[in-house]
Amino acid sequence: xxTPIILKCQNTVIPATLNDSVAAQDFRxxxxxxxxxxxxxxxxxxxxxxxxxxxxxxxxxxxxxxxSLAGGWFAVLFSGEEQSASYGDIMxxxxxxxxxxxxxxxxxxxxxxxxxxA
Numbered sequence: 001x002x003t004p005i006i007l008k009c010q011n012t013v014i015p016a017t018l019n020d021s022v023a024a025q026d027f028r029x030x031x032x033x034x035x036x037x038x039x040x041x042x043x044x045x046x047x048x049x050x051x052x053x054x055x056x057x058x059x060x061x062x063x064x065x066x067x068s069l070a071g072g073w074f075a076v077l078f079s080g081e082e083q084s085a086s087y088g089d090i091m092x093x094x095x096x097x098x099x100x101x102x103x104x105x106x107x108x109x110x111x112x113x114x115x116x117x118a
Contacts, residue, residue, distance in 0.1 A: 004017055005115055005116065005118055006117075007076070007096075008113065014103045015097070016065075016094045016097075017095055018093060018094045022053050022054040023052065023053035023054070023069055023070075027069055031115055031117055034114045035048050035074050035112070037110075037111060037113075038111070039107070039108075039109045041080065042080030043079075044107070045073050045074075045075055046075070046111070047074070048073060049072070050072060050091075058070065058090060059090050061081070061087060061090065063095070064078060064079055064081045064101060065096040065097060065098060065100075067093055071089060076104055
């Protein structure tokens, strides 16, 4: 069952939803979760230990608003969907609805996210 979560960064609160993947359910056990990182072209990249996952659930590409946890990175993917098909090993664990993406795009270059249950 999808689980509502929030990402907090300074005074910004961003609603999202964890999906039902093995990785998302494992990540839920780690909440509250805190990580720091930086803005790149399409996302915010933050370090994070990879947990349990089903390799069959990994994919190529993402949708704008996806949150991925794979390869040592917690990534909040806010753009680049059109060019993303060439990126493999994406493990989507959550999604931010389009109506809230402007909150992500307005964050500073260096971030610290705290993820909590909504």
